[in-house]
Amino acid sequence: MHRVAITGLGVICALGKTTKDFWASLQQGSVGIGPITAVDRSFLRFQNGAEVRDYNPLEYFEPKQSDLMDRFAQFAVIAAKEAVKDARLDLTPELCSSAAVITGACAGGQSSEDQGFYDIYRANRNRVHPMTIPKTMANAGASLICMELGITGAAFTISTACSSAAHAVGLGYSMVASGAVPVALVGGSEAPFSLGLLKAWEALRVVSAGTCRPFSKDRSGMILGEGGAVLVLERLDQARARGIKIYGEIAGFGMSSDACHITHPSPDGAASAMQRALANAETAPEQVGYINAHGTGTEVNDSTETAAIRKVFGAHAEKLAVSSTKSMHGHTLGAAGALEAAASVLALHHGVLPPTANYTTPDPACDLDVIPNTARTAQVDCCLSNSFAFGGLNAALVFKRA
Protein backbone atom coordinates (compact mmCIF):
# COMPACT_ATOMS: atom_id res chain seq x y z
CA MET A 1 0.00 0.00 0.00
CA HIS A 2 1.12 3.54 -0.75
CA ARG A 3 0.96 6.44 1.66
CA VAL A 4 -1.41 9.13 0.42
CA ALA A 5 -0.70 12.86 0.53
CA ILE A 6 -3.06 15.80 0.20
CA THR A 7 -1.32 18.31 -2.05
CA GLY A 8 -4.09 20.62 -3.18
CA LEU A 9 -7.24 22.14 -1.72
CA GLY A 10 -10.13 24.07 -3.22
CA VAL A 11 -13.05 25.38 -1.17
CA ILE A 12 -16.03 27.62 -1.80
CA CYS A 13 -18.69 28.03 0.90
CA ALA A 14 -20.38 30.54 3.18
CA LEU A 15 -17.02 31.22 4.85
CA GLY A 16 -15.32 32.32 1.65
CA LYS A 17 -14.74 31.60 -1.98
CA THR A 18 -11.17 30.33 -1.66
CA THR A 19 -9.33 27.95 0.67
CA LYS A 20 -7.45 30.94 2.09
CA ASP A 21 -10.67 32.75 3.06
CA PHE A 22 -12.22 29.50 4.34
CA TRP A 23 -9.29 28.91 6.67
CA ALA A 24 -9.14 32.55 7.81
CA SER A 25 -12.82 32.39 8.80
CA LEU A 26 -12.41 29.06 10.61
CA GLN A 27 -9.49 30.46 12.59
CA GLN A 28 -11.44 33.55 13.52
CA GLY A 29 -14.54 31.58 14.46
CA SER A 30 -16.52 33.63 11.92
CA VAL A 31 -20.03 32.40 11.26
CA GLY A 32 -21.36 32.31 7.69
CA ILE A 33 -25.00 31.90 8.72
CA GLY A 34 -27.63 34.52 7.90
CA PRO A 35 -31.10 35.07 6.44
CA ILE A 36 -31.66 32.91 3.33
CA THR A 37 -31.71 35.03 0.17
CA ALA A 38 -32.24 32.35 -2.52
CA VAL A 39 -35.97 31.91 -1.89
CA ASP A 40 -38.93 33.83 -0.47
CA ARG A 41 -38.50 33.24 3.27
CA SER A 42 -42.15 33.98 4.03
CA PHE A 43 -42.88 30.40 2.91
CA LEU A 44 -40.56 28.99 5.58
CA ARG A 45 -40.67 28.43 9.32
CA PHE A 46 -36.86 28.63 9.55
CA GLN A 47 -35.15 31.66 8.09
CA ASN A 48 -31.40 31.14 8.23
CA GLY A 49 -28.87 29.32 6.09
CA ALA A 50 -25.18 29.37 5.20
CA GLU A 51 -25.15 30.65 1.61
CA VAL A 52 -22.20 31.64 -0.54
CA ARG A 53 -22.54 35.43 -0.46
CA ASP A 54 -22.02 37.72 -3.44
CA TYR A 55 -21.62 34.78 -5.76
CA ASN A 56 -21.59 35.64 -9.44
CA PRO A 57 -21.10 32.61 -11.71
CA LEU A 58 -19.91 34.90 -14.50
CA GLU A 59 -16.75 35.55 -12.52
CA TYR A 60 -15.92 31.89 -13.08
CA PHE A 61 -17.71 30.80 -16.25
CA GLU A 62 -18.71 32.06 -19.67
CA PRO A 63 -22.47 32.77 -19.82
CA LYS A 64 -23.08 29.90 -22.22
CA GLN A 65 -21.12 27.56 -19.95
CA SER A 66 -22.77 28.60 -16.70
CA ASP A 67 -26.24 28.17 -18.24
CA LEU A 68 -25.50 24.47 -18.55
CA MET A 69 -24.53 24.04 -14.90
CA ASP A 70 -26.62 24.01 -11.76
CA ARG A 71 -25.18 26.00 -8.87
CA PHE A 72 -24.06 22.80 -7.09
CA ALA A 73 -22.04 21.68 -10.14
CA GLN A 74 -20.48 25.12 -10.48
CA PHE A 75 -19.21 24.85 -6.90
CA ALA A 76 -17.65 21.46 -7.72
CA VAL A 77 -15.80 22.83 -10.74
CA ILE A 78 -14.64 26.00 -8.94
CA ALA A 79 -13.25 23.96 -6.04
CA ALA A 80 -11.58 21.44 -8.38
CA LYS A 81 -9.84 24.13 -10.40
CA GLU A 82 -8.53 25.82 -7.27
CA ALA A 83 -7.30 22.47 -5.89
CA VAL A 84 -5.48 21.50 -9.10
CA LYS A 85 -3.81 24.90 -9.28
CA ASP A 86 -2.88 24.73 -5.60
CA ALA A 87 -1.29 21.30 -6.13
CA ARG A 88 0.55 22.60 -9.21
CA LEU A 89 -0.60 19.49 -11.00
CA ASP A 90 0.80 19.18 -14.48
CA LEU A 91 -2.17 17.76 -16.34
CA THR A 92 -0.25 15.86 -18.97
CA PRO A 93 -2.19 13.55 -21.32
CA GLU A 94 -0.80 10.62 -19.34
CA LEU A 95 -2.01 11.98 -15.99
CA CYS A 96 -5.37 13.01 -17.45
CA SER A 97 -6.02 9.48 -18.65
CA SER A 98 -5.11 7.89 -15.31
CA ALA A 99 -6.42 10.34 -12.67
CA ALA A 100 -9.71 9.70 -10.89
CA VAL A 101 -12.49 12.18 -10.10
CA ILE A 102 -14.90 11.24 -7.30
CA THR A 103 -17.54 13.65 -6.04
CA GLY A 104 -20.16 13.48 -3.35
CA ALA A 105 -23.61 14.98 -3.84
CA CYS A 106 -26.74 14.46 -1.82
CA ALA A 107 -29.52 16.45 -3.49
CA GLY A 108 -27.91 17.25 -6.86
CA GLY A 109 -29.28 20.10 -8.94
CA GLN A 110 -32.39 20.71 -6.86
CA SER A 111 -32.85 24.33 -7.90
CA SER A 112 -32.96 23.32 -11.56
CA GLU A 113 -35.43 20.53 -10.87
CA ASP A 114 -37.53 22.77 -8.65
CA GLN A 115 -37.73 25.37 -11.42
CA GLY A 116 -38.92 22.73 -13.88
CA PHE A 117 -41.56 21.43 -11.49
CA TYR A 118 -42.69 24.97 -10.68
CA ASP A 119 -43.17 25.61 -14.40
CA ILE A 120 -45.37 22.52 -14.73
CA TYR A 121 -47.36 22.49 -11.50
CA ARG A 122 -47.62 26.16 -10.66
CA ALA A 123 -47.02 28.23 -13.77
CA ASN A 124 -49.14 25.83 -15.80
CA ARG A 125 -46.60 25.63 -18.59
CA ASN A 126 -46.46 22.48 -20.61
CA ARG A 127 -42.72 22.33 -21.13
CA VAL A 128 -39.57 22.60 -19.01
CA HIS A 129 -36.08 23.72 -19.92
CA PRO A 130 -34.25 21.01 -21.89
CA MET A 131 -31.22 21.24 -19.61
CA THR A 132 -33.26 20.28 -16.54
CA ILE A 133 -32.10 16.64 -16.57
CA PRO A 134 -28.35 17.24 -17.17
CA LYS A 135 -28.36 20.09 -14.64
CA THR A 136 -30.16 18.02 -12.00
CA MET A 137 -28.16 14.80 -12.20
CA ALA A 138 -26.02 14.21 -9.11
CA ASN A 139 -22.96 13.30 -11.18
CA ALA A 140 -22.94 16.65 -13.00
CA GLY A 141 -20.16 17.90 -10.71
CA ALA A 142 -17.84 14.98 -11.55
CA SER A 143 -18.68 15.15 -15.25
CA LEU A 144 -18.05 18.88 -15.52
CA ILE A 145 -14.78 18.65 -13.58
CA CYS A 146 -13.62 16.01 -16.09
CA MET A 147 -14.73 18.12 -19.04
CA GLU A 148 -13.13 21.27 -17.67
CA LEU A 149 -9.79 19.60 -16.91
CA GLY A 150 -9.75 16.96 -19.65
CA ILE A 151 -9.58 14.06 -17.21
CA THR A 152 -10.58 10.78 -18.82
CA GLY A 153 -9.86 8.31 -16.02
CA ALA A 154 -12.25 6.74 -13.51
CA ALA A 155 -14.94 9.24 -12.52
CA PHE A 156 -18.09 8.79 -10.50
CA THR A 157 -20.34 10.26 -7.85
CA ILE A 158 -21.32 8.90 -4.48
CA SER A 159 -24.66 9.77 -2.92
CA THR A 160 -24.88 8.74 0.71
CA ALA A 161 -26.69 11.80 2.06
CA CYS A 162 -24.55 13.63 4.61
CA SER A 163 -21.67 11.15 4.25
CA SER A 164 -21.42 11.48 0.45
CA ALA A 165 -18.22 13.51 0.31
CA ALA A 166 -16.53 11.58 3.12
CA HIS A 167 -17.19 8.37 1.19
CA ALA A 168 -15.83 10.07 -1.96
CA VAL A 169 -12.65 11.16 -0.16
CA GLY A 170 -12.28 7.71 1.37
CA LEU A 171 -12.77 5.88 -1.92
CA GLY A 172 -10.22 8.15 -3.61
CA TYR A 173 -7.81 7.50 -0.76
CA SER A 174 -8.27 3.74 -1.19
CA MET A 175 -7.67 3.96 -4.94
CA VAL A 176 -4.46 5.96 -4.55
CA ALA A 177 -3.27 3.80 -1.65
CA SER A 178 -3.81 0.60 -3.62
CA GLY A 179 -1.97 1.96 -6.65
CA ALA A 180 -5.08 1.83 -8.84
CA VAL A 181 -4.65 5.52 -9.71
CA PRO A 182 -1.72 7.92 -9.26
CA VAL A 183 -3.89 10.96 -8.50
CA ALA A 184 -7.48 11.44 -7.35
CA LEU A 185 -9.54 14.60 -7.22
CA VAL A 186 -12.06 13.97 -4.46
CA GLY A 187 -14.67 16.06 -2.73
CA GLY A 188 -18.27 17.11 -2.97
CA SER A 189 -20.64 19.97 -3.57
CA GLU A 190 -24.17 20.97 -2.69
CA ALA A 191 -26.59 23.85 -3.26
CA PRO A 192 -29.74 22.97 -1.34
CA PHE A 193 -31.47 26.37 -1.28
CA SER A 194 -34.48 25.59 -3.42
CA LEU A 195 -37.93 26.12 -1.92
CA GLY A 196 -39.15 22.56 -2.48
CA LEU A 197 -36.14 21.04 -0.76
CA LEU A 198 -36.22 23.58 2.08
CA LYS A 199 -39.90 22.75 2.70
CA ALA A 200 -38.96 19.07 2.88
CA TRP A 201 -36.27 19.85 5.47
CA GLU A 202 -38.77 21.98 7.38
CA ALA A 203 -41.19 19.04 7.56
CA LEU A 204 -38.52 16.86 9.15
CA ARG A 205 -38.22 19.40 12.00
CA VAL A 206 -34.44 19.21 12.34
CA VAL A 207 -33.53 22.69 11.10
CA SER A 208 -33.02 25.39 13.72
CA ALA A 209 -35.20 28.49 13.73
CA GLY A 210 -32.12 30.28 15.08
CA THR A 211 -28.55 29.22 14.51
CA CYS A 212 -26.41 26.08 14.70
CA ARG A 213 -25.07 25.45 18.24
CA PRO A 214 -23.43 22.02 18.21
CA PHE A 215 -22.93 20.35 21.61
CA SER A 216 -24.48 23.34 23.40
CA LYS A 217 -27.34 22.62 25.82
CA ASP A 218 -29.56 25.11 23.98
CA ARG A 219 -28.95 23.64 20.52
CA SER A 220 -32.08 23.61 18.40
CA GLY A 221 -31.11 21.88 15.16
CA MET A 222 -28.96 22.15 12.09
CA ILE A 223 -28.49 24.99 9.62
CA LEU A 224 -28.30 24.09 5.95
CA GLY A 225 -25.29 25.27 4.00
CA GLU A 226 -24.05 25.26 0.42
CA GLY A 227 -20.64 25.00 -1.15
CA GLY A 228 -18.03 22.70 -2.55
CA ALA A 229 -14.60 21.37 -1.64
CA VAL A 230 -12.07 19.30 -3.56
CA LEU A 231 -8.82 17.70 -2.39
CA VAL A 232 -6.00 16.53 -4.62
CA LEU A 233 -4.73 13.16 -3.40
CA GLU A 234 -1.55 11.57 -4.66
CA ARG A 235 1.07 9.08 -3.56
CA LEU A 236 3.24 10.58 -0.82
CA ASP A 237 6.49 9.49 -2.52
CA GLN A 238 5.37 11.11 -5.76
CA ALA A 239 4.41 14.34 -3.96
CA ARG A 240 7.80 14.43 -2.23
CA ALA A 241 9.57 13.83 -5.55
CA ARG A 242 7.66 16.77 -7.00
CA GLY A 243 8.86 18.92 -4.10
CA ILE A 244 5.36 20.26 -3.61
CA LYS A 245 3.72 21.54 -0.43
CA ILE A 246 2.03 18.68 1.43
CA TYR A 247 -0.89 19.58 3.69
CA GLY A 248 -0.97 16.20 5.34
CA GLU A 249 -1.69 12.54 4.79
CA ILE A 250 -4.87 10.57 4.75
CA ALA A 251 -3.90 7.61 6.86
CA GLY A 252 -7.13 5.67 7.19
CA PHE A 253 -10.75 5.32 6.21
CA GLY A 254 -13.58 3.45 7.94
CA MET A 255 -17.19 2.84 6.97
CA SER A 256 -20.18 1.29 8.67
CA SER A 257 -23.93 0.99 8.43
CA ASP A 258 -26.22 1.37 11.45
CA ALA A 259 -28.78 -1.09 10.02
CA CYS A 260 -31.11 0.43 12.57
CA HIS A 261 -33.29 3.45 11.73
CA ILE A 262 -33.76 5.66 8.69
CA THR A 263 -33.12 8.93 10.57
CA HIS A 264 -32.15 8.16 14.18
CA PRO A 265 -28.37 7.60 14.51
CA SER A 266 -26.84 4.71 16.43
CA PRO A 267 -23.80 5.20 18.66
CA ASP A 268 -22.61 1.70 17.74
CA GLY A 269 -22.57 2.44 14.00
CA ALA A 270 -20.74 5.73 14.51
CA ALA A 271 -18.23 4.05 16.84
CA SER A 272 -17.60 1.24 14.33
CA ALA A 273 -16.74 3.71 11.57
CA MET A 274 -14.22 5.47 13.83
CA GLN A 275 -12.72 2.17 15.03
CA ARG A 276 -12.36 0.86 11.48
CA ALA A 277 -10.74 4.11 10.33
CA LEU A 278 -8.23 3.93 13.19
CA ALA A 279 -7.52 0.26 12.49
CA ASN A 280 -7.04 1.03 8.79
CA ALA A 281 -4.60 3.80 9.78
CA GLU A 282 -2.84 1.44 12.23
CA THR A 283 -3.30 4.19 14.76
CA ALA A 284 -4.13 3.85 18.45
CA PRO A 285 -6.99 6.02 19.79
CA GLU A 286 -4.47 7.71 22.12
CA GLN A 287 -2.60 9.13 19.12
CA VAL A 288 -5.61 11.20 18.03
CA GLY A 289 -5.58 14.79 19.27
CA TYR A 290 -8.54 16.34 17.48
CA ILE A 291 -11.87 15.26 16.00
CA ASN A 292 -13.74 17.33 13.45
CA ALA A 293 -17.15 16.08 14.53
CA HIS A 294 -20.21 15.44 12.42
CA GLY A 295 -21.77 17.80 15.03
CA THR A 296 -24.96 18.84 13.25
CA GLY A 297 -26.43 20.71 16.21
CA THR A 298 -29.48 18.47 16.51
CA GLU A 299 -30.48 17.16 19.91
CA VAL A 300 -29.91 13.54 18.92
CA ASN A 301 -26.78 13.69 16.74
CA ASP A 302 -24.59 15.52 19.20
CA SER A 303 -25.40 13.37 22.23
CA THR A 304 -25.12 10.18 20.14
CA GLU A 305 -21.79 11.27 18.66
CA THR A 306 -20.50 12.10 22.15
CA ALA A 307 -21.47 8.61 23.33
CA ALA A 308 -19.77 7.06 20.29
CA ILE A 309 -16.56 9.06 20.86
CA ARG A 310 -16.52 7.98 24.50
CA LYS A 311 -17.00 4.37 23.45
CA VAL A 312 -14.05 4.49 21.02
CA PHE A 313 -11.65 6.63 23.03
CA GLY A 314 -12.45 5.69 26.64
CA ALA A 315 -10.40 7.75 29.12
CA HIS A 316 -8.57 9.44 26.23
CA ALA A 317 -11.85 11.26 25.38
CA GLU A 318 -10.99 13.64 28.23
CA LYS A 319 -7.82 14.68 26.40
CA LEU A 320 -9.40 15.06 22.96
CA ALA A 321 -10.32 18.36 21.39
CA VAL A 322 -13.54 18.06 19.38
CA SER A 323 -15.24 20.74 17.31
CA SER A 324 -18.00 21.09 14.77
CA THR A 325 -17.19 23.54 12.00
CA LYS A 326 -20.80 23.18 10.81
CA SER A 327 -21.44 25.88 13.40
CA MET A 328 -19.75 28.23 10.91
CA HIS A 329 -20.24 26.84 7.37
CA GLY A 330 -23.55 25.11 8.03
CA HIS A 331 -24.44 21.57 7.09
CA THR A 332 -23.52 21.30 3.44
CA LEU A 333 -24.97 17.76 3.14
CA GLY A 334 -23.21 16.04 0.21
CA ALA A 335 -20.28 18.47 0.45
CA ALA A 336 -19.91 18.28 4.24
CA GLY A 337 -17.29 15.52 4.37
CA ALA A 338 -15.09 17.40 1.88
CA LEU A 339 -15.34 20.78 3.60
CA GLU A 340 -14.58 19.10 6.90
CA ALA A 341 -11.71 17.06 5.45
CA ALA A 342 -10.22 20.36 4.26
CA ALA A 343 -10.79 21.94 7.70
CA SER A 344 -9.18 18.92 9.39
CA VAL A 345 -6.04 18.86 7.29
CA LEU A 346 -5.67 22.66 7.48
CA ALA A 347 -5.91 22.38 11.27
CA LEU A 348 -3.01 19.91 11.29
CA HIS A 349 -1.04 21.91 8.75
CA HIS A 350 -1.35 25.26 10.55
CA GLY A 351 -1.36 23.97 14.14
CA VAL A 352 -4.65 25.68 14.92
CA LEU A 353 -7.87 23.87 15.86
CA PRO A 354 -11.06 25.55 14.63
CA PRO A 355 -13.72 26.17 17.28
CA THR A 356 -17.34 25.19 17.75
CA ALA A 357 -19.01 28.58 17.22
CA ASN A 358 -22.30 29.78 18.74
CA TYR A 359 -21.65 27.72 21.87
CA THR A 360 -23.33 29.01 25.03
CA THR A 361 -24.06 26.32 27.62
CA PRO A 362 -22.47 22.98 28.55
CA ASP A 363 -24.66 19.90 28.10
CA PRO A 364 -23.93 16.87 30.32
CA ALA A 365 -24.86 14.67 27.33
CA CYS A 366 -22.11 16.33 25.25
CA ASP A 367 -19.40 16.61 27.91
CA LEU A 368 -16.36 16.80 25.62
CA ASP A 369 -13.82 19.57 25.12
CA VAL A 370 -15.60 21.18 22.17
CA ILE A 371 -13.26 24.19 21.70
CA PRO A 372 -16.04 26.69 22.43
CA ASN A 373 -16.12 29.78 20.22
CA THR A 374 -12.38 30.49 19.98
CA ALA A 375 -9.84 28.65 17.87
CA ARG A 376 -6.99 27.01 19.76
CA THR A 377 -3.31 26.93 18.89
CA ALA A 378 -2.29 23.28 19.23
CA GLN A 379 0.06 21.17 17.18
CA VAL A 380 -1.85 17.97 16.70
CA ASP A 381 -0.27 15.10 14.75
CA CYS A 382 -3.37 13.07 14.02
CA CYS A 383 -7.05 13.87 13.70
CA LEU A 384 -10.31 12.25 12.73
CA SER A 385 -13.23 13.58 10.70
CA ASN A 386 -16.68 12.05 11.19
CA SER A 387 -19.61 11.93 8.78
CA PHE A 388 -22.87 10.22 9.70
CA ALA A 389 -25.72 10.14 7.19
CA PHE A 390 -29.46 9.76 7.35
CA GLY A 391 -29.99 6.14 6.51
CA GLY A 392 -27.25 5.24 8.99
CA LEU A 393 -24.33 5.18 6.54
CA ASN A 394 -21.21 6.32 8.36
CA ALA A 395 -17.70 7.32 7.28
CA ALA A 396 -14.63 8.36 9.25
CA LEU A 397 -11.29 9.57 7.92
CA VAL A 398 -7.94 9.70 9.71
CA PHE A 399 -5.52 12.51 8.81
CA LYS A 400 -1.89 12.87 9.83
CA ARG A 401 0.43 15.83 9.78
CA ALA A 402 2.99 15.61 6.98
Added chain:
Amino acid sequence: MPSDELIQRVRSVVAKNKGVPVDAVSLDSTFEDLGMDSLDAVNLLFALEEEFDVSIPDHEARTINSVRGMVTGVETLLTKKSTDAGTSG
Protein backbone atom coordinates in the same frame (compact mmCIF):
# COMPACT_ATOMS: atom_id res chain seq x y z
CA MET B 1 -61.76 22.47 28.36
CA PRO B 2 -61.29 21.02 24.88
CA SER B 3 -64.42 19.59 23.31
CA ASP B 4 -65.02 15.85 23.18
CA GLU B 5 -65.05 16.12 19.42
CA LEU B 6 -61.54 17.62 19.37
CA ILE B 7 -60.26 14.94 21.73
CA GLN B 8 -61.79 12.20 19.55
CA ARG B 9 -60.26 13.64 16.39
CA VAL B 10 -56.79 13.85 17.94
CA ARG B 11 -57.11 10.32 19.34
CA SER B 12 -58.11 8.94 15.97
CA VAL B 13 -55.24 10.72 14.19
CA VAL B 14 -52.79 9.25 16.71
CA ALA B 15 -54.36 5.79 16.44
CA LYS B 16 -54.28 5.81 12.65
CA ASN B 17 -50.67 7.05 12.66
CA LYS B 18 -49.50 4.35 15.05
CA GLY B 19 -51.68 1.67 13.49
CA VAL B 20 -53.49 0.85 16.77
CA PRO B 21 -57.22 0.85 17.72
CA VAL B 22 -58.59 4.21 18.94
CA ASP B 23 -59.38 2.55 22.27
CA ALA B 24 -55.66 2.03 22.81
CA VAL B 25 -55.10 5.80 22.75
CA SER B 26 -56.32 7.73 25.80
CA LEU B 27 -56.03 11.38 26.71
CA ASP B 28 -53.33 10.41 29.19
CA SER B 29 -51.24 8.31 26.77
CA THR B 30 -47.66 9.54 26.49
CA PHE B 31 -45.39 9.17 23.45
CA GLU B 32 -43.49 6.65 25.52
CA ASP B 33 -46.66 4.62 26.25
CA LEU B 34 -47.38 4.62 22.54
CA GLY B 35 -43.80 3.55 21.68
CA MET B 36 -43.20 6.61 19.50
CA ASP B 37 -39.71 7.59 18.33
CA SER B 38 -38.66 10.98 16.94
CA LEU B 39 -39.62 10.11 13.36
CA ASP B 40 -43.07 8.83 14.48
CA ALA B 41 -43.52 12.17 16.25
CA VAL B 42 -42.65 14.13 13.11
CA ASN B 43 -45.11 12.06 11.08
CA LEU B 44 -47.80 12.54 13.72
CA LEU B 45 -47.29 16.31 13.78
CA PHE B 46 -47.72 16.33 10.00
CA ALA B 47 -50.93 14.29 10.31
CA LEU B 48 -52.29 16.73 12.92
CA GLU B 49 -51.41 19.71 10.72
CA GLU B 50 -53.27 18.08 7.85
CA GLU B 51 -56.31 17.13 9.97
CA PHE B 52 -56.77 20.58 11.52
CA ASP B 53 -55.17 22.77 8.82
CA VAL B 54 -52.79 24.40 11.28
CA SER B 55 -49.03 24.93 11.32
CA ILE B 56 -47.34 23.59 14.47
CA PRO B 57 -44.11 25.47 15.23
CA ASP B 58 -41.02 23.37 16.07
CA HIS B 59 -40.47 24.98 19.47
CA GLU B 60 -44.04 24.12 20.56
CA ALA B 61 -43.85 20.66 19.06
CA ARG B 62 -40.74 19.95 21.11
CA THR B 63 -42.54 20.48 24.44
CA ILE B 64 -45.34 18.01 23.65
CA ASN B 65 -45.03 14.37 24.70
CA SER B 66 -48.59 13.23 25.35
CA VAL B 67 -52.02 13.07 23.71
CA ARG B 68 -53.26 15.64 26.23
CA GLY B 69 -50.42 17.97 25.17
CA MET B 70 -51.43 17.53 21.54
CA VAL B 71 -55.08 18.29 22.26
CA THR B 72 -54.18 21.44 24.19
CA GLY B 73 -51.70 22.53 21.51
CA VAL B 74 -54.15 21.98 18.67
CA GLU B 75 -56.90 23.81 20.60
CA THR B 76 -54.62 26.82 21.09
CA LEU B 77 -53.70 26.86 17.40
CA LEU B 78 -57.36 26.55 16.35
CA THR B 79 -58.36 29.41 18.65
CA LYS B 80 -55.54 31.54 17.24
CA LYS B 81 -56.59 30.62 13.71
CA SER B 82 -60.22 31.69 14.26
CA THR B 83 -59.12 34.91 16.01
CA ASP B 84 -56.73 35.73 13.13
CA ALA B 85 -59.49 35.00 10.59
CA GLY B 86 -61.86 37.25 12.57
CA THR B 87 -59.48 40.20 12.72
CA SER B 88 -58.27 39.98 9.14
CA GLY B 89 -61.77 39.37 7.74
